[in-house]
Amino acid sequence: MRRHDPGRRDRIVEVTLDLIAEVGVAGVSHRGIAHRADVPLGSMTYHFDGMDDLLRTAFARFAEHFSASYAAHFAEARTHEEAIAAVVALVRDLCADAGARDNIVAYELYMLAARDPAYREITGRWMAVSRSELERWFPPDVARQLDALIEGFALHGALDVAPLERDVVASAVRKVVGV
Amino acid sequence: MRRHDPGRRDRIVEVTLDLIAEVGVAGVSHRGIAHRADVPLGSMTYHFDGMDDLLRTAFARFAEHFSASYAAHFAEARTHEEAIAAVVALVRDLCADAGARDNIVAYELYMLAARDPAYREITGRWMAVSRSELERWFPPDVARQLDALIEGFALHGALDVAPLERDVVASAVRKVVGV
DNA sequence: CACTCATGCGTACGATCGTACATAACCACC
DNA sequence: GGTGGTTATGTACGATCGTACGCATGAGTG
Numbered sequence: 001m002r003r004h005d006p007g008r009r010d011r012i013v014e015v016t017l018d019l020i021a022e023v024g025v026a027g028v029s030h031r032g033i034a035h036r037a038d039v040p041l042g043s044m045t046y047h048f049d050g051m052d053d054l055l056r057t058a059f060a061r062f063a064e065h066f067s068a069s070y071a072a073h074f075a076e077a078r079t080h081e082e083a084i085a086a087v088v089a090l091v092r093d094l095c096a097d098a099g100a101r102d103n104i105v106a107y108e109l110y111m112l113a114a115r116d117p118a119y120r121e122i123t124g125r126w127m128a129v130s131r132s133e134l135e136r137w138f139p140p141d142v143a144r145q146l147d148a149l150i151e152g153f154a155l156h157g158a159l160d161v162a163p164l165e166r167d168v169v170a171s172a173v174r175k176v177v178g179v
Numbered sequence: 180m181r182r183h184d185p186g187r188r189d190r191i192v193e194v195t196l197d198l199i200a201e202v203g204v205a206g207v208s209h210r211g212i213a214h215r216a217d218v219p220l221g222s223m224t225y226h227f228d229g230m231d232d233l234l235r236t237a238f239a240r241f242a243e244h245f246s247a248s249y250a251a252h253f254a255e256a257r258t259h260e261e262a263i264a265a266v267v268a269l270v271r272d273l274c275a276d277a278g279a280r281d282n283i284v285a286y287e288l289y290m291l292a293a294r295d296p297a298y299r300e301i302t303g304r305w306m307a308v309s310r311s312e313l314e315r316w317f318p319p320d321v322a323r324q325l326d327a328l329i330e331g332f333a334l335h336g337a338l339d340v341a342p343l344e345r346d347v348v349a350s351a352v353r354k355v356v357g358v
Numbered sequence: 359c360a361c362t363c364a365t366g367c368g369t370a371c372g373a374t375c376g377t378a379c380a381t382a383a384c385c386a387c388c
Numbered sequence: 389g390g391t392g393g394t395t396a397t398g399t400a401c402g403a404t405c406g407t408a409c410g411c412a413t414g415a416g417t418g
Contacts, residue, residue, distance in 0.1 A: 040397050152334070182365085
């Protein structure tokens with residue numbers, strides 16, 4: 001029984017995202033999260049106003065973290081060519097094992113957003129970030145096409161339908177960009 | 180109380196897919212399906228060996244239906260140019276309201292497949308179909324790139340992030356194909 | 359028409375869920 | 389060292405879930 005536990009709220013959110021990645025939104029429960037985060041069940045309804053509040057908070061944090069990661073890939077780019085390389089690297093990272101977790105969580109969020117406007121607000125902000133990041137380097141239409149391409153490659157990577165060779169990605173990106 | 184009801188099994192599967200589209204895999208329940216399909220609860224465990232069996236059956240049928248729809252788009256194509264047009268039309272249909280339902284169900288299936296090998300078998304067969312359909316018209320690498328592009332556009336269409344103009348899709352397809 | 363048995367169904371059980379709330383634990387201040 | 393008020397927690401309730409199973413049912417057979 002420990003009463004002093006700063007950052008407990010944060011830990012709950014963190015654990016929630018981990019569990020979503022493992023068992024999906026469908027599989028998470030107050031009890032499961034509480035056990036994993038090593039907090040009493042009562043903390044769930046104390047820190048969050050019900051399950052929906054918790055999920056929204058978790059996904060909002062996730063989107064923020066993901067947007068930052070997206071932006072980080074382009075942060076170092078100085079030339080057009082480097083921006084293209086950044087897109088390829090982004091796809092590679094999304095397909096990597098480390099990125100797979102984020103990928104899964106992202107699709108869970110998509111599913112919620114497809115049905116609930118409250119979550120669509122989160123995905124909307126996020127997509128605005130990724131779009132604007134792309135538009136710093138490419139014309140609007142090309143940015144939209146690249147966005148779709150990245151998303152598609154990431155999805156196929158997450159389902160490990162095929163090893164997804166680097167050259168195939170790079171070639172597709174170059175064709176869409178038009179160089 | 181009606182005893183003679185041929186095709187009841189099929190109706191259950193159909194309703195299951197409808198409900199998955201509406202409330203997601205997480206939201207479906209034996210009782211909900213039974214009520215919607217107008218069958219007694221007992222029919223659920225009578226016709227299917229538990230929830231997992233039902234879901235696998237439903238998704239297998241869905242994949243079959245979806246593969247057929249995919250193939251149908253290319254069935255009429257005679258020239259390379261018509262194949263390109265078919266790809267664009269495919270994306271358009273996937274983003275249309277009618278296709279949105281199928282889209283949602285597909286992503287639900289993806290989520291299951293990402294975690295459970297049993298469902299990966301279903302997605303695997305399906306992707307093999309779409310891939311081979313594309314490879315009838317395009318080189319393997321281009322087929323993979325197109326596949327990703329289609330998937331990405333479909334996803335963005337499902338989240339109605341933007342109206343997704345037809346020209347943007349067509350132009351991207353042409354660039355990837357290389358004409 | 360009677361009998362029989364595979365087919366199909368109503369119901370109940372145990373588990374798990376989200377949530378609310380009385381109450382315990384702590385801290386600051388007198 | 390008491391004490392009031394804030395913070396946090398254990399527990400219990402009602403609902404819902406998947407599943408199993410005894411029994412009703414009606415078609416087929418003689």
